[in-house]
Structure formats: structure tokens, C-alpha cells
Amino acid sequence: MFISEHLIELLIRLCGISAIVFVFGIFFFVFREGSDFLFHKLNIVEFFTSPEWYPTSVSHKRYGALALIAGTFSVTALAMLIAVPFGLGAAIFISEFCGPKLKETLKIVIELLAAIPSVVWGFIGLTLMNELIIELFDAPIGLTVLNGGAILALMSVPVIVSIGEDALKAVPDSYREAAEALGATRWQMTYKVLLPAAKNGLLAAVLLGVARSIGETMAVLMATGHSVRIPHSLLEPVRTLTATIAAELGEAPVHSDHYQVLFLIGVLLFTITFVVNLTADLIVKGVGRQ
Amino acid sequence: MAFQRKSSCRMLPAALFAVAILVSAACSREDEQDVAPVSGKVVVQNIGSDTMVNLAQQWAEQYSELAPTVSVEVSGGGSGTGIAALINGTADIANCSRQMEQEEIVRAKQNTGRDPYELIAGYDALAVYVHKDNPLNEADIDQLAEIYGEGGKIDKWTQLGIDNAGCKKDEIIRVSRQSNSGTYHYFREALLGEKRDFRLGSIDLHGSKDVVELVGRTPCAIGYSGMGYASDRVKLLKIGRKAGEPAYRPTLETAISGSYPIARPLYMYTLGRPAGEVREYLRWVFSDTGQAIVEESGFVPLAETKRKKALDRLEQEGK
Numbered sequence: 168m169f170i171s172e173h174l175i176e177l178l179i180r181l182c183g184i185s186a187i188v189f190v191f192g193i194f195f196f197v198f199r200e201g202s203d204f205l206f207h208k209l210n211i212v213e214f215f216t217s218p219e220w221y222p223t224s225v226s227h228k229r230y231g232a233l234a235l236i237a238g239t240f241s242v243t244a245l246a247m248l249i250a251v252p253f254g255l256g257a258a259i260f261i262s263e264f265c266g267p268k269l270k271e272t273l274k275i276v277i278e279l280l281a282a283i284p285s286v287v288w289g290f291i292g293l294t295l296m297n298e299l300i301i302e303l304f305d306a307p308i309g310l311t312v313l314n315g316g317a318i319l320a321l322m323s324v325p326v327i328v329s330i331g332e333d334a335l336k337a338v339p340d341s342y343r344e345a346a347e348a349l350g351a352t353r354w355q356m357t358y359k360v361l362l363p364a365a366k367n368g369l370l371a372a373v374l375l376g377v378a379r380s381i382g383e384t385m386a387v388l389m390a391t392g393h394s395v396r397i398p399h400s401l402l403e404p405v406r407t408l409t410a411t412i413a414a415e416l417g418e419a420p421v422h423s424d425h426y427q428v429l430f431l432i433g434v435l436l437f438t439i440t441f442v443v444n445l446t447a448d449l450i451v452k453g454v455g456r457q
Numbered sequence: 458m459a460f461q462r463k464s465s466c467r468m469l470p471a472a473l474f475a476v477a478i479l480v481s482a483a484c485s486r487e488d489e490q491d492v493a494p495v496s497g498k499v500v501v502q503n504i505g506s507d508t509m510v511n512l513a514q515q516w517a518e519q520y521s522e523l524a525p526t527v528s529v530e531v532s533g534g535g536s537g538t539g540i541a542a543l544i545n546g547t548a549d550i551a552n553c554s555r556q557m558e559q560e561e562i563v564r565a566k567q568n569t570g571r572d573p574y575e576l577i578a579g580y581d582a583l584a585v586y587v588h589k590d591n592p593l594n595e596a597d598i599d600q601l602a603e604i605y606g607e608g609g610k611i612d613k614w615t616q617l618g619i620d621n622a623g624c625k626k627d628e629i630i631r632v633s634r635q636s637n638s639g640t641y642h643y644f645r646e647a648l649l650g651e652k653r654d655f656r657l658g659s660i661d662l663h664g665s666k667d668v669v670e671l672v673g674r675t676p677c678a679i680g681y682s683g684m685g686y687a688s689d690r691v692k693l694l695k696i697g698r699k700a701g702e703p704a705y706r707p708t709l710e711t712a713i714s715g716s717y718p719i720a721r722p723l724y725m726y727t728l729g730r731p732a733g734e735v736r737e738y739l740r741w742v743f744s745d746t747g748q749a750i751v752e753e754s755g756f757v758p759l760a761e762t763k764r765k766k767a768l769d770r771l772e773q774e775g776k
Contacts, residue, residue: 220656226653292672293667297674307630307675310671396658415635417535417637418541418635419637420544437724
């Protein structure tokens with residue numbers, strides 16, 4: 168009895184630590200593959216400021232990632248602009264306002280939304296949304312920031328809803344009872360008591376949504392048009408960092424410059440997610456101290 | 458991180474799952490090498506060009522009826538992918554819609570100690586597609602170079618002297634391919650020569666069929682793909698070499714005679730001289746049946762003399 172308890176504890180501890188090992192292992196691997204190029208050949212100024220991405224040019228290879236970075240940011244920003252209000256709104260509604268029957272239905276449907284594979288989303292973007300955007304906006308092509316952003320929003324809403332709802336559910340009922348005892352209406356209770364109490368969890372929900380958007384590959388590869396340019400409007404095609412890796416890594420000869428630059432893009436993606444998480448962590452702590 | 462503490466219990470199954478995947482991946486890799494003899498089938502891995510993938514699948518299917526002990530496994534991914542697989546030794550035959558570059562031949566030799574062996578299995582006429590309602594009927598190579606090339610000056614349909622009514626913004630949407638595609642490389646070379654690059658800002662799609670599909674749905678678009686992929690939603694342009702010279706529709710005849718300017722060979726590469734089942738398969742590809750499939754798939758079969766030559770070469774390799 169005693170031994171098995173220890174064994175299980177050890178096993179669980181190992182599982183916990185494994186997450187850290189995996190993260191560092193992945194970072195190390197990705198960094199190692201690109202490091203040689205990073206230290207010896209990369210023109211960092213060109214990488215961050217030039218939109219010219221010509222990795223397979225015969226005469227003049229150029230590795231400017233600015234357009235790709237702009238692509239990732241524009242699509243993610245639009246997706247969050249749509250998904251955060253909808254996602255948090257839905258989480259609040261499900262957790263606080265709707266009846267038990269509707270609640271079950273909504274949760275099942277939203278979970279179903281999360282189960283749709285990203286290739287299917289991409290296909291919807293490539294066919295249905297493309298024609299719809301051409302019709303509605305008179306755009307020359309429907310594979311645009313708008314298309315990709317809308318699809319990413321639909322993909323990250325389920326994440327935001329389920330994590331956000333968990334966060335609201337975790338607020339003790341005594342808070343609600345206290346608020347009601349003071350004569351607060353439901354809405355007052357929600358935004359004066361529940362939202363502040365659950366803010367860490369809600370922020371985590373939003374961040375997971377952001378991470379989902381930045382990391383998504385297949386759907387944006389298909390829906391954004393995969394076109395190297397800096398977008399000036401929502402109706403222009405773009406190309407994201409992730410889609411570039413997906414489209415080009417298979418072709419790049421192992422350890423060639425192109426291959427290493429793609430791994431550096433991986434490092435860049437890793438850094439972006441890390442910075443997002445870290446800032447959020449600091450914000451939460453900063454707010455907590457006040 | 459903010460949510461790590463809360464979600465640690467969720468990560469446990471995820472971590473276990475990841476381990477399971479790693480383990481199973483490691484096992485299956487070992488299995489693969491043994492699969493062939495155990496199941497009694499010889500597996501021929503045929504990887505490469507997306508342009509040729511339908512053709513290669515047709516070949517493989519018909520061949521499996523003829524030789525049930527051989528299984529030809531076809532996958533696409535692009536000519537570059539096929540060559541990479543050949544260099545890594547994971548492909549028996551690489552399909553390629555462009556010629557192997559010197560650098561790639563050297564690397565194959567370094568990696569495997571064997572020289573790539575080149576065969577031409579047919580020809581492909583590269584068609585330039587526009588939406589079916591586009592009034593444009595023909596274009597010449599110089600115009601296409603101005604549309605697609607870096608520093609090119611044509612980006613409006615009116616500059617080509619037509620009024621593309623379906624495209625209100627008048628902007629030419631260039632549809633292109635991902636940069637490991639043999640079609641991409643061939644089209645660039647045919648239009649822009651050795652040195653010049655494509656202009657950025659084209660829609661880079663991931664398959665021959667996708668290009669035709671998108672052009673068929675987009676009145677402003679122009680795109681290039683194998684002529685076998687034509688559908689009733691698109692129009693194939695007649696192509697001329699220069700302004701003022703006659704333009705030709707891509708057909709079997711114009712591609713064989715050479716009057717259609719953008720036709721290219723379809724290559725198949727093996728590592729070293731083909732032997733055993735791979736050689737048998739390739740001999741069948743150059744047979745009447747194999748070449749008939751080339752034509753059925755929308756490509757141009759080899760002329761009789763070239764076919765004989767290829768077969769003779771394969772016969773000699775066997776001795």
C-alpha cells in the first residue's frame with residue numbers, strides 16, 4: 168500500500184517534470200538546427216526589416232521576414248478582435264445567465280466546434296469564404312486577412328469559452344451569495360464581483376486563444392492566400408510565419424541556409440509566444456499587488 | 458505562467474499521449490524496413506512531383522493488376538520533395554517535373570554513393586489559365602514575364618487591352634505555386650530565364666489542381682498548371698513566343714511539334730541503374746499500356762523513337 172502510493176507519486180511527478188523537459192528539448196532542438204546560420208550568416212537587419220522573401224532564388228537569395236511577421240500579426244490581431252468579445256461573452260452567458268438545459272446544449276455544440284479539423288476550416292476558407300468575400304466586398308480575391316482572421320476567430324472561440332467558463336465556475340458561490348445579499352442585480356454581480364475574481368483565469372483563456380491563433384498553420388495556409396506582402400487593408404492576402412514553415416520545410420535540403428532560416432522562424436515563433444505569456448504573467452502579478 | 462498551475466492535471470494525459478506517439482513512431486520506423494518481405498510484397502516507393510501524382514497513381518493501380526506481388530506506393534509533395542527523398546534514400550523512384558540540379562546530383566552521390574539515373578517518361582504542356590468569363594484569349598511570353606516577373610509592369614487587365622468585366626478592381630491576381638514545385642521552377646525559367654525572380658505578392662498554392670480550382674472561382678485571377686487539369690470553369694490561353702508571332706493552344710500536337718512554347722519533359726529518377734522490380738516497373742511505364750496512361754492523364758506521351766531508346770537503355774542495364 169505504502170509502496171504503491173510512493174510509486175504513483177513518483178510517476179505523477181515525472182509526468183509533471185516531463186512537460187518542462189519537452190519544452191526545453193523542443194526549444195533546444197529548434198535552436199540548434201538554426202544556430203549556425205544565426206551566428207555566422209544571418210543579416211538580422213534584413214531579416215526583421217525587409218519584406219523580400221526569396222529563399223529559392225537562383226541569382227539572389229534574400230531572407231526578409233518582415234512580411235511574414237506582419238502577416239502573422241495582422242491575422243492574429245483580427246482573430247482576437249472578433250474572438251475575445253464573442254468568447255468571453257459566451258463564457259459569461261453559459262456560466263451565469265442561461266438555464267441548465269441550454270447550458271448543456273451550448274457546451275456540446277461549442278465543443279463540437281473545437282473538434283473540426285483545421286484542414287476542414289481551411290477548405291471552408293478556400294472555397295466558401297473566398298466566394299463570399301468576393302461577392303460581398305467586390306474584392307479581387309477572397310483569400311485575405313479577413314478570411315483567415317474570421318476562421319481563426321471561429322477556431323479560438325471554443326478555447327476561450329471553455330477555459331473562461333471554467334474560470335468563472337471556479338469563483339466560490341459565497342461570492343455570488345454575498346453579492347446577492349447586498350442587493351446586486353445579476354449583471355452588477357457579474358462585472359463587479361465575478362469578472363475581477365476570475366480575471367486570471369479569463370486572461371489565461373484569452374492567451375490560449377492568442378496562442379492558438381499564432382500557432383495555427385493549415386487553416387491559415389489555405390485561407391490567407393499564402394502571398395508574401397505587407398497588408399494595407401483587410402482585403403489583401405498575406406502569408407504567416409507558420410504557413411511558411413509548413414509550405415517550405417519539406418523542400419529545403421537538410422542543413423541548407425533555407426532550412427536553417429526556417430528553423431530560425433521557429434525560434435521567432437517560440438519567442439513570440441514566450442513573450443506573450445511572460446507579459447501576461449507580469450500583468451496579472453502587477454494587478455494583484457494593487 | 459499564469460495558467461500552468463491550474464492546467465497541470467490536463468497536461469498529464471497530453472504528456473502521456475506525446476510519449477505514446479514518440480514510442481509508436483519509433484517502432485513503426487523499424488517495422489517499415491521489414492514490411493516488404495513479411496507480407497510477401499515488394500514495395501516500390503515512388504515520391505515526387507504533384508504534377509505527376511495522378512499519372513503515377515494511375516500507373517501504380519494498373520500495374521498492381523499485372524504484377525500483384527509488387528506494390529508501388531505513390532506520394533506527392535513536389536519535385537523537390539521527391540529529390541530530397543531520393544537523396545535520403547527513402548524513395549526508389551523520384552518523379553520530377555524539372556531536371557535535377559547539379560548540386561542535387563552531387564549531394565545524392567555524396568549521400569548514397571550512387572549517381573541518379575534519369576529517364577523521361579512523357580511531356581507536359583504547361584497551360585496558362587484564366588476565369589472562363591475573362592475575355593482574354595491569348596498572351597505571349599513577354600507579356601507573361603511582365604505580369605509574373607520581378608519588376609514587371611503589367612498589373613491591370615486593361616494593360617492587356619481587355620475589359621475584364623467580372624473583375625471590378627481590374628487588378629490581376631497572380632496565382633503561383635510553392636517554391637519547391639517543379640512547375641514553379643520550370644515556369645520561372647521559361648518566362649524569366651535563369652536569373653530573374655518572380656514578383657512577390659502572388660498567391661502561392663500547394664497543388665496543380667488547387668491553382669485551376671482557385672482561378673475557376675476568381676474572375677481576376679491568372680494561373681499556370683498542367684494542361685491535364687483543365688475544367689469547365691477556366692479557359693486555357695493560347696500562348697505565343699513574342700508579340701506578333703502566332704499563338705498556339707496547348708494540345709498534344711502543338712506540344713509534340715514544339716510550337717507550343719511552354720512544354721517540358723517529365724522526369725523519373727532512380728539511384729544508380731534501376732534493377733529488379735524497379736526496372737521491371739519502369740519497363741512497363743515505357744510500354745504501350747504505360748504510355749497510353751500518360752495520354753489519358755492529360756500529358757503528352759513519348760514519340761515512338763524516344764520510347765524505343767529508353768526501353769533499349771533499360772534492357773541493357775539489366776544485362
